[in-house]
Amino acid sequence: MAGRLIYLIGPSGSGKDSLLDAARPRLAERGCRIARRVITRSPEAVGEAAQGVSPTQFAVMEAEGAFALSWQANGLCYGIPKAIDEWLAAGEDVLVNGSRAHLAQTRERYPTLLVLLLTVDQTVLRQRLLARGRESLADIEERLARNTRFTEELIAANGAGLCVLDNSGPLEHTVERLLCCLG
Numbered sequence: 001m002a003g004r005l006i007y008l009i010g011p012s013g014s015g016k017d018s019l020l021d022a023a024r025p026r027l028a029e030r031g032c033r034i035a036r037r038v039i040t041r042s043p044e045a046v047g048e049a050a051q052g053v054s055p056t057q058f059a060v061m062e063a064e065g066a067f068a069l070s071w072q073a074n075g076l077c078y079g080i081p082k083a084i085d086e087w088l089a090a091g092e093d094v095l096v097n098g099s100r101a102h103l104a105q106t107r108e109r110y111p112t113l114l115v116l117l118l119t120v121d122q123t124v125l126r127q128r129l130l131a132r133g134r135e136s137l138a139d140i141e142e143r144l145a146r147n148t149r150f151t152e153e154l155i156a157a158n159g160a161g162l163c164v165l166d167n168s169g170p171l172e173h174t175v176e177r178l179l180c181c182l183g
C-alpha cells in the first residue's frame with residue numbers, strides 16, 4: 001500500500017522546523033521520512049536543515065523536474081524533491097514542511113494527504129520571531145499579518161481533514177500531539 005503524505009503547515013515562526021527536529025527520532029522509529037527542502041535562502045541562514053540554492057539553480061532544478069512540489073512565498077522559492085514519490089510508492093510515510101497557500105494544489109496531487117496545522121498564540125509568535133532574529137522587523141510584521149488571515153480560512157475550509165497542533169506550550173507536548181495525530 002502507498003505511504004501517506006503528511007503535510008505540516010503553520011505560520012512562519014510557529015515552530016515547524018523545531019517540531020520536525022524534535023520529532024525526528026520518534027518519526028524515524030515509526031518509519032516516517034522527513035523531506036529535505038530546497039530553498040533559495042543563503043546557505044548560512046540558520047534554522048533548518050534545508051538545501052540552500054541560488055534562484056538560478058532553483059529554476060534549473062525545477063525545469064529538470066527535480067521537484068514533486070514547489071511554491072514561492074516570502075520572496076523565496078521552495079522545492080520538495082521528487083524522491084518523495086518513490087518513498088510513498090514504496091509504502092513509506094513522508095512528512096513535508098509545507099505551505100498553507102499551496103495546500104489546494106498539494107491536495108490535488110496527493111488527495112489522501114493528512115494536514116497538520118501548527119498554531120501559536122499571536123503574542124507568543126511575535127516574541128519567537130523576534131528572538132529567532134532571522135527576518136527584519138518589517139518582514140516579521142508582514143508574516144504576522146499574513147498568518148491571521150490564513151489560520152481562520154484554513155480551519156473553516158478544512159475542518160474535518162485537518163489536525164490542529166497548538167505549539168504555544170513546551171515543544172515536547174507538541175511532539176506527543178503530533179504522534180497522536182499520526183495514529
Ligand SMILES: Nc1ncnc2c1ncn2[C@@H]1O[C@H](COP(=O)(O)OP(=O)(O)O)[C@@H](O)[C@H]1O
Binds near residue numbers: 018129131132167171
Ligand atoms: N514550543 C516552543 N517553545 C519555545 N520556543 C519555540 C517552540 N517552538 C519553536 N520555538 C522557537 O520559535 C522560533 C521559531 O521556530 P521555527 O521552528 O524556526 O519556526 P518555523 O519553522 O515554523 O518558521 C525558534 O527560535 C524556535 O526555537
Ligand SMILES: O=P(O)(O)OC[C@H]1O[C@H](OP(=O)(O)OP(=O)(O)O)[C@H](O)[C@@H]1O
Binds near residue numbers: 009010078
Ligand atoms: O504559505 P505559507 O504557509 O505562508 O508558507 C510559505 C512558506 O513559509 C513558511 O516558511 P517559514 O516562514 O516558516 O520559514 P521557512 O522558510 O524556514 O520554512 C513555510 O514553511 C512555507 O515554505
